[in-house]
Amino acid sequence: MRMRQRFTITGQVQGVGFRPFVYRIALDHGVTGSVNNSSAGVLIEVQGDVGQVNGFAEDLTGKLPPLARIVTFDFEELDAVDGEDGFIILESTRSAGHSVLISPDVATCPDCLDDMRDPDNRRYRYPFTNCTNCGPRYTITRSIPYDRPQTSMAKFALCPECGAEYADPLDRRFHAQPNACPRCGPRTWLTDRDGLVIAQGDESLRRLAIELAAGRIAAVKGLGGFHLVCDAGSNKAVDELRRRKHRPDKPLAVMVADMDTARRLALVSPAEEEWLTGIRRPIVLTAKKRPFPLAGSVAPDTDFVGLMLPYTPLHHILLHDYAGLKGPESALVMTSGNMSSEPICLDNDEALERLTDIADIFLFHNRDILIRTDDSVVRVNPDTGEPIFMRRARGFVPSPVFMPVKGPTVLGVGPELKCTLTLTKGDQAFTSQHIGNMSNLETLEFHNEIRAHLEDILQVEPKLIVRDLHPDYMTTSLAEELGGKRGVPVAALQHHYAHIHAVLAENKFDGPVIGLALDGTGYGEDGTIWGGECLLVDPTSQDHQRLAHFARFRLPGGEAAVREPWRIAQAALWELGVKEPGKYAWPWLGRYEAESRFLPQILEKGLNAPLTSSCGRLFDGVAALCGLTSAITYEGQAAILLEKAQDMDEAGAYPCPLKSDDPVALDTLSLVAAALEDLENGAPVGKIARRFHLGLINGLTEMAFSFSMLLDIHHVALSGGVMQNLTLARELPLALRGAGLLPLVHTQLPPNDGCISLGQAAWGVRKLLNEP
Numbered sequence: 183m184r185m186r187q188r189f190t191i192t193g194q195v196q197g198v199g200f201r202p203f204v205y206r207i208a209l210d211h212g213v214t215g216s217v218n219n220s221s222a223g224v225l226i227e228v229q230g231d232v233g234q235v236n237g238f239a240e241d242l243t244g245k246l247p248p249l250a251r252i253v254t255f256d257f258e259e260l261d262a263v264d265g266e267d268g269f270i271i272l273e274s275t276r277s278a279g280h281s282v283l284i285s286p287d288v289a290t291c292p293d294c295l296d297d298m299r300d301p302d303n304r305r306y307r308y309p310f311t312n313c314t315n316c317g318p319r320y321t322i323t324r325s326i327p328y329d330r331p332q333t334s335m336a337k338f339a340l341c342p343e344c345g346a347e348y349a350d351p352l353d354r355r356f357h358a359q360p361n362a363c364p365r366c367g368p369r370t371w372l373t374d375r376d377g378l379v380i381a382q383g384d385e386s387l388r389r390l391a392i393e394l395a396a397g398r399i400a401a402v403k404g405l406g407g408f409h410l411v412c413d414a415g416s417n418k419a420v421d422e423l424r425r426r427k428h429r430p431d432k433p434l435a436v437m438v439a440d441m442d443t444a445r446r447l448a449l450v451s452p453a454e455e456e457w458l459t460g461i462r463r464p465i466v467l468t469a470k471k472r473p474f475p476l477a478g479s480v481a482p483d484t485d486f487v488g489l490m491l492p493y494t495p496l497h498h499i500l501l502h503d504y505a506g507l508k509g510p511e512s513a514l515v516m517t518s519g520n521m522s523s524e525p526i527c528l529d530n531d532e533a534l535e536r537l538t539d540i541a542d543i544f545l546f547h548n549r550d551i552l553i554r555t556d557d558s559v560v561r562v563n564p565d566t567g568e569p570i571f572m573r574r575a576r577g578f579v580p581s582p583v584f585m586p587v588k589g590p591t592v593l594g595v596g597p598e599l600k601c602t603l604t605l606t607k608g609d610q611a612f613t614s615q616h617i618g619n620m621s622n623l624e625t626l627e628f629h630n631e632i633r634a635h636l637e638d639i640l641q642v643e644p645k646l647i648v649r650d651l652h653p654d655y656m657t658t659s660l661a662e663e664l665g666g667k668r669g670v671p672v673a674a675l676q677h678h679y680a681h682i683h684a685v686l687a688e689n690k691f692d693g694p695v696i697g698l699a700l701d702g703t704g705y706g707e708d709g710t711i712w713g714g715e716c717l718l719v720d721p722t723s724q725d726h727q728r729l730a731h732f733a734r735f736r737l738p739g740g741e742a743a744v745r746e747p748w749r750i751a752q753a754a755l756w757e758l759g760v761k762e763p764g765k766y767a768w769p770w771l772g773r774y775e776a777e778s779r780f781l782p783q784i785l786e787k788g789l790n791a792p793l794t795s796s797c798g799r800l801f802d803g804v805a806a807l808c809g810l811t812s813a814i815t816y817e818g819q820a821a822i823l824l825e826k827a828q829d830m831d832e833a834g835a836y837p838c839p840l841k842s843d844d845p846v847a848l849d850t851l852s853l854v855a856a857a858l859e860d861l862e863n864g865a866p867v868g869k870i871a872r873r874f875h876l877g878l879i880n881g882l883t884e885m886a887f888s889f890s891m892l893l894d895i896h897h898v899a900l901s902g903g904v905m906q907n908l909t910l911a912r913e914l915p916l917a918l919r920g921a922g923l924l925p926l927v928h929t930q931l932p933p934n935d936g937c938i939s940l941g942q943a944a945w946g947v948r949k950l951l952n953e954p
Contacts, residue, residue: 408519838881
């Protein structure tokens with residue numbers, strides 16, 4: 183008996199080889215019909231006997247292509263038709279609205295690498311080789327459906343050989359939209375900083391390797407923007423890159439040719455290797471080998487190095503050539519092609535203009551990057567194998583987070599630092615790539631650019647815009663301006679509640695929780711600066727309550743205290759009644775003695791010395807008290823040094839008791855008092871650092887447990903930038919479980935402010951659903 187069925191499939195099903203996959207299984211099962219891309223998803227009609235159609239349906243979900251991801255799978259019975267001969271692939275159709283996910287950019291597949299390594303293959307050493315299983319997607323896509331005319335490959339007419347591959351459903355390059363070869367595709371060339379061409383084509387990559395080996399600094403156009411590149415084994419080259427980029431200490435990412443090289447540089451766990459070699463290819467923070475073979479200035483403040491493997495054909499060729507010149511431990515620094523706080527450079531002219539004072543040479547190509555996207559950065563929790571995101575961008579965006587409810591479209595505009603934005607569609611939240619610090623017009627422009635692009639490819643318009651509570655954030659004025667222009671309401675959500683709503687959205691959890699929001703600073707509901715918060719959050723009823731917070735201290739000089747954490751250390755001591763050094767000489771006095779003498783007046787009068795409960799600033803103050811640093815050059819530097827300093831053999835923990843107040847406070851100043859006492863008694867800094875971490879973990883656990891018993895709530899949501907500290911990320915959930923509590927953590931977005939826009943958007947969806 184003949185039957186006919188129509189399947190409608192949504193998800194990541196365009197540009198991933200889905201139609202040729204359908205075509206092949208249709209041939210395998212002898213069914214007739216058709217498949218085509220549409221704005222509604224992939225539409226498939228098949229006809230045959232019952233066994234043929236059922237077998238086709240089983241393979242349709244059971245043998246997916248590597249990059250495919252099904253979100254919805256609907257089918258309906260149709261009347262059989264007469265005269266249908268064979269199975270065909272139809273042209274894509276487009277209509278208003280769609281249910282299609284664009285694939286993130288993914289790493290070069292083994293088959294394409296084989297093509298590039300074969301001297302008899304026409305793609306030998308071709309830096310833009312790809313197929314339906316790999317290559318650029320998001321960064322070259324203008325709109326849906328994902329077809330070549332909607333990408334930056336539209337200007338490259340296919341040669342006869344590439345055209346034949348593109349048209350053959352049994353070829354792995356069938357409708358691979360970036361398909362190209364040296365005859366018809368993009369090309370590379372090398373110039374000096376004046377734009378004078380030095381070499382072209384394959385010779386440009388060979389010459390680039392030679393120049394890098396000689397110690398020069400290059401700007402290299404890649405997949406989502408430019409990298410600044412130099413020899414990671416040369417202190418001179420790395421130091422010069424740091425000087426030119428005005429980035430004196432912050433760790434630099436390193437790219438190596440393969441896992442053999444990675445193992446020579448770092449102690450790579452199996453879970454870390456999976457991330458390094460997978461299709462997403464983030465930068466992975468791995469423990470350095472000792473002695474560390476690369477320049478000490480690559481990552482001077484930490485025991486970890488950010489490694490990544492090549493993820494484009496261009497990178498594979500460059501690293502192969504470079505290893506041939508420098509040997510088995512060769513590695514290249516690959517850091518974002520920008521000046522600090524600016525967006526990554528996108529096109530050739532922009533790079534020549536903005537990077538000419540940094541780079542000696544420039545490797546360009548003529549495939550336009552439509553969407554700038556930085557590299558993603560993760561560290562792996564060794565206990566769970568789960569990622570802890572430091573930055574989420576290339577390889578992951580625009581994959582959505584699936585929320586527990588469906589609702590109207592909401593735009594979360596994000597915070598000031600580590601900004602992202604989020605747009606929702608149904609039960610999916612699309613969080614953008616890392617945008618950066620909203621401190622200049624270039625980043626504001628980038629924010630607007632990404633918002634407009636996501637609205638276009640998702641074909642949505644927000645019904646609500648959610649911003650941070652802080653009145654002076656650039657994203658606050660952006661939200662109000664956009665809302666006024668479009669006639670869309672704007673709502674404000676406090677920063678730390680947004681953190682907790684984000685981790686709840688990731689976990690699809692819609693019950694009440696105790697939230698521990700641990701970060702640097704966020705504008706509080708009482709006008710003070712929050713940052714070490716115990717919160718009651720109920721996403722369904724939208725009840726919020728600040729249950730407790732860290733002991734407060736002042737930030738003398740405001741932002742100056744963030745840059746100079748010795749001020750925080752002295753302010754914390756002042757709160758404890760310690761007005762001058764005792765047996766322990768304050769380590770900042772040699773450099774800041776005059777300012778230190780003046781500080782008590784600022785603290786007494788409270789002038790430009792706002793109160794804070796910040797967990798991040800507490801870390802900064804203890805690091806400064808221990809003499810690890812008095813001033814920082816990048817966010818989180820003091821806390822990184824304190825984490826690194828720990829003596830992991832130490833088992834003692836400082837007291838960190840709860841004290842009754844309104845609201846209840848966690849007496850985190852007791853940690854400072856205990857650290858000072860140990861310093862006065864000559865205890866090693868390593869033991870002090872470890873006792874501080876363990877004391878804080880114990881205090882947080884006791885606080886969460888106390889409110890769990892009081893409120894009969896057993897889930898504890900953990901968020902905030904401090905949760906990127908590996909000690910807290912590992913040991914705080916373990917301690918909470920040991921107390922019978924159920925921790926919820928981030929695994930899809932960073933716990934830092936990169937998750938704020940998701941929390942804003944998820945809260946906004948609930949707000950609209952709850953309105954009468």
